[in-house]
Amino acid sequence: MRPIDIASFASHSLQSSRTRTLLMMLAMSIGVGAVVVLTALGEGARLYVVNQFSSLGSNLVLVFPGRTETAGISPGMLLGQIPRELTMEDARALLKSRAVSRIAPMTIGSSEISYGPLNREVVVLGSTSDLLEVRHMELALGQFLPSTHEGEPVCVLGAKIRHELFGNASPIGKWVRLGDRRFRVIGVMGSQGESMGYNTDELVIVPVSAAHMLFNNSGLLRILVEAKSRDSIPRAKQDAESILLARHGERDVTVITQDAVLATFDRILRALTLAVGGIAAISLSVAGVLIMNVMLIAVSQRVKEIGLLKALGASSSGIRTLFFTEAALLSIAGSIAGLALGEAGVLTIAKAYPSLPVTAPWWAVLAAMGTALATGILFSVWPARRAARLDPVAALSGR
Amino acid sequence: MISLEHVSRSFAVGDQQVYALRDISLDIAAGDYVSLMGPSGSGKSTLLNLIGLLDRPSSGTYSLDGKDVTALNDEEQARVRSEKIGFVFQSFNLxxxxxxxxxxxxxxxxxxxxxxxxxxxxxxxxxxxxxxxxxxxxxxxxxxxxxxxxxxxxxxxxxPSILLADEPTGNLDQSTGREVIDLLEILTEQNVALILVTHDPAIGGRARRQLHMLDGRVIG
Structure with a gap:
């Protein structure tokens, strides 16, 4: 038989038992669709985290107070046990390193902001003028914290805070009250949304010294250190460690690079994606068993036809090829339908959660299609062999 | 063209050997018109299947156009069926x-x-x-x-050069049956060997050569 005739004969027999064919395609396509949607979700979560980290700034080295014995974040840090505070002097000292271009200290507290009769709770971030560059933030109005006169009582409002307190009126030059102090508004941040747990739209940024006075403390939550280039990140990390070792007399800070954190999250989330993809692939093998079952029924329903084909000159291997082709066509159609189903699901999720960058990774799509084809063909080996082995005399008489 | 030499076909039923064909030797030439008659179970269909290469003899040799076809593998037998043999069945098998x-x-x-x-x-x-x-x-x-x-x-x-018809009129009324036989007989004039299995003596009697079977043997 010519390949084209085999294909058309197989597709003809699939079309003539429409319900059976559609049900098997449905099973196959649900399997493939599940793999596509679940891996797209996993990959979306990974990309989301990666984006969050890169929006933090580039070439960053983070300095935390407290020491961890191994890489990562120590339990002590999570519990807020800070052996020795990081100070502004520590932060400025880091600029001595030639690998460091800029630093931005951060201290965080929460306070009440009020303007006229309006007031609300806000997160107050104390930092310096370089934060704008280091964190890749954008200014919508006015100016950012001044690089000189650090003690000045000025503040920069998040987009949402500005909107809630001032509506559409310009807040520049107005005085707002934070806790028991008054601050002059000098700028408004552009709308950026959430980043690493803080919604910059709902922040109020003040100079570090003002924040220290407001919250009556002196330490820094962390120092963002920007290395001069990607290549100088390890150097910046080393320098930061040795400078702070010299200042503190012991290793009591944790210095991590953005890349290290990112790589860890990347690994975890990729493993997660693989796991959910693998679970979805199990449903594909279930579809494979279904295909085997239905093919076996098809063989026993078509015993007479198989006997006839043998009498008309088909060899056993020819019969086997016919049944194989049927299974393969079914799997191809099913996996294409599943791909469409999956992509539709991905689009729906993308519509519902625009902030999540859901896209099925190409390897998952290939793996899903490959698994579908392989299971479809693998599970039809037995039925096809059974068809090929039929004794034509018995088959023709319908025994 | 068709040459059977001491062909037997037996089946194992339980622990007994049952013979469907016993020691049949038979020659059929190109364009021959042969009818095979006999009671049910006399081995007519088994002989026909054997000639049509749907079945293999338990012993003896079957040569077609001078070639021993029982020794061929599945693939080669399928090709011979495809090129040389045509089947017509009682229940049409469309x-x-x-x-x-x-x-x-x-x-x-x-x-x-x-x-x-x-x-x-x-x-x-x-x-x-x-x-x-x-x-x-x-x-x-x-x-x-x-x-x-x-x-x-x-x-x-x-x-094909051989046409095997197993009770081709069995499911038809008499006049349609006659028409079908006429069509088959025309083919024998085109040098096709026709082997016709039938119960009906009226139809079997029209063949140039009539073989009667009983208990797996050709009795004349």
Missing amino acids: VPRLTAAMNIELPLILAGIPSGKRKARVEGLLKDYGLSDRADHRPDQLSGGQRQRVAIARATSMH
Whole structure:
């Protein structure tokens, strides 16, 4: 038989038992669709985290107070046990390193902001003028914290805070009250949304010294250190460690690079994606068993036809090829339908959660299609062999 | 052309050997018209299946055109069936989901003949057997006589040299049965060897050579 005739004969027999064919395609396509949607979700979560980290700034080295014995974040840090505070002097000292271009200290507290009769709770971030560059933030109005006169009582409002307190009126030059102090508004941040747990739209940024006075403390939550280039990140990390070792007399800070954190999250989330993809692939093998079952029924329903084909000159291997082709066509159609189903699901999720960058990774799509084809063909080996082995005399008489 | 030498065919039923054919030696020449008659269970169909290479003898040799075909493997036997042997069955054995034209085309498809050539040959056969206006009908839309004509057209589509008919009139009324036999007899004039299994002495009696079987033996 010519390949084209085999294909058309197989597709003809699939079309003539429409319900059976559609049900098997449905099973196959649900399997493939599940793999596509679940891996797209996993990959979306990974990309989301990666984006969050890169929006933090580039070439960053983070300095935390407290020491961890191994890489990562120590339990002590999570519990807020800070052996020795990081100070502004520590932060400025880091600029001595030639690998460091800029630093931005951060201290965080929460306070009440009020303007006229309006007031609300806000997160107050104390930092310096370089934060704008280091964190890749954008200014919508006015100016950012001044690089000189650090003690000045000025503040920069998040987009949402500005909107809630001032509506559409310009807040520049107005005085707002934070806790028991008054601050002059000098700028408004552009709308950026959430980043690493803080919604910059709902922040109020003040100079570090003002924040220290407001919250009556002196330490820094962390120092963002920007290395001069990607290549100088390890150097910046080393320098930061040795400078702070010299200042503190012991290793009591944790210095991590953005890349290290990112790589860890990347690994975890990729493993997660693989796991959910693998679970979805199990449903594909279930579809494979279904295909085997239905093919076996098809063989026993078509015993007479198989006997006839043998009498008309088909060899056993020819019969086997016919049944194989049927299974393969079914799997191809099913996996294409599943791909469409999956992509539709991905689009729906993308519509519902625009902030999540859901896209099925190409390897998952290939793996899903490959698994579908392989299971479809693998599970039809037995039925096809059974068809090929039929004794034509018995088959023709319908025994 | 067909030469059987001391051919036997036995089946194991339980722990007993049951002989369907016993020591049959038989020669059939090209264009021969042979009828095989005998009671049920006398081995007619087994002999026919054996000649049609659907079955293998337990002992003895079967040579076709001077070649021992019992020694061929499955693939080679399939090719011989495809090229030299046509089957006509009592219950027609048409594929129900295929049209008359496609049923006739089936052996040509299995033989790997290109599509253009197939279409021409099928059209000729449909015309020869008066089925041109039934080409696109499925078997369940055809009468018994039409179905058997489709089956004969299918059996001859590869221009076989042997036509094996197992009770071809068994499911037909007498006049349609007669028509079918007429069509088969025309083929013997084209040098096709026709071997016809039948119960009906009136039909069997028309053959140039009549073989009677009993208990797996040819008795004359």
